[in-house]
Amino acid sequence: MGQGLCLCSRGSIMIDNKKYYFIQNLDEGGFSFVDLVEGAKDGCPYALKRILCHDREGHREAQTETEMHQMFNHPNILTLVAHTFVDRGGKTEAWLLLPYMSKGSLWSVLEKLRDKGSSMPEKQILQIFQGICLGLKAIHDKGYAHRDIKPTNVLLNEDNRPVLMDLGSMNRARIEVKGTREAMTIQDWAAQRCTISYRAPELFNVESHCIIDERTDIWSLGCVLYCMMMLEGPYDLVFQKGDSVALAVQNPVTIPKPCSIIFLRGSGMMSYQRSTRSTLCLPLF
Incomplete structure (x- = not known):
């Protein structure tokens, strides 16, 4: 110290x-x-x-x-x-x-693009997304989960290298929930520490006997990728309108049409499924 x-x-x-x-x-x-x-x-x-x-x-x-x-x-x-x-x-x-990174957060960069009526080039999206994945992998390899992955928690340096910040919500990746009291404790904690429009479905209604693990970050990661493509998160508008994000995350996310960014490198879809049976589908590249 x-x-x-x-x-x-x-x-x-x-x-x-x-x-x-x-x-x-x-x-x-x-x-x-x-x-x-x-x-x-x-x-x-x-x-x-x-x-x-x-x-x-x-x-x-x-x-x-x-x-x-x-x-x-x-x-x-x-x-x-x-x-x-x-x-x-x-x-x-x-x-x-x-x-200190003068370029600021990923969110501030996306906001500027949106104000200009522009979009982020596909190559840049892939570069930033890969860096976020590498940082997140390092966290998961240590047995921890970030729990609050979102564009405002990603800084960019002058070369657009992403850096994960705000590690205050991190905890052990694998949490075994035993009983209703523990479930409510984790649910209340998530409501305070995990941003609602990037929060995984299993953290909205924590089951009384389940395992919470690092896949909560993968859900948030998918939301960040969507945000880079569309300049807003898949549930940002739901939250801004005052509608229930907890209900919205129960349904699949699809890419709106028209979309200026089209990934054609993969033939499949990247899906994230949890015990809630909710699925986040994004292009696999």
Whole structure:
């Protein structure tokens, strides 16, 4: 763990005895903020994720997120440069220093394309999708699942190399559910941590005796591929209209016509089937 000091009057912070200057706020969520900082010594930009730890559980979750980052050294998984826990005004914050990617998230790139009335070239879709798959495979090979794969959790560098981020929802890939109480606990957890329009069907209504495994990520992965093709997720509109995503995921997803991107490299379909008997069908390339 790094050595943490509070923000000083000159707008700088210290992590692991290295100084970083605050530049600007980049983003914020319910319990976290992301700031752009610059290394005083190397002049490189970094993203500083500050997680507010309101209680012991929050502290434990932040510690788990740092441990998930430290577990991987992979070009398609966001690297943790340094981290520390800081006490500010009687409250604890977890500071995660991460590489900064000026291109932003996959979602921000898709939004810009949609605003221009354009689309992502097929070659670029395949390149990005392959990188996401490689990062996800590395997570699964360690026996874990990401649980919140979505376009906003994929960063792109200047060469369009995708990097998976936000590892706070990761947990063991295989979860054996024994009884109604455990099922409800997992279902409630998924409702809080797994984005609704990218959430696998088995996480909406968790059965009292079942196995939840890494295939939840494969469902989300298919939704991300769809989003790259159509510039919106298969259930984004359902959610925006206030309709039930839980009901919508019970039916097969088909590619709308006309579609400017047509995959012809494969003769089959990539299908994802679960105990709910829901199927996500996308082109197999």
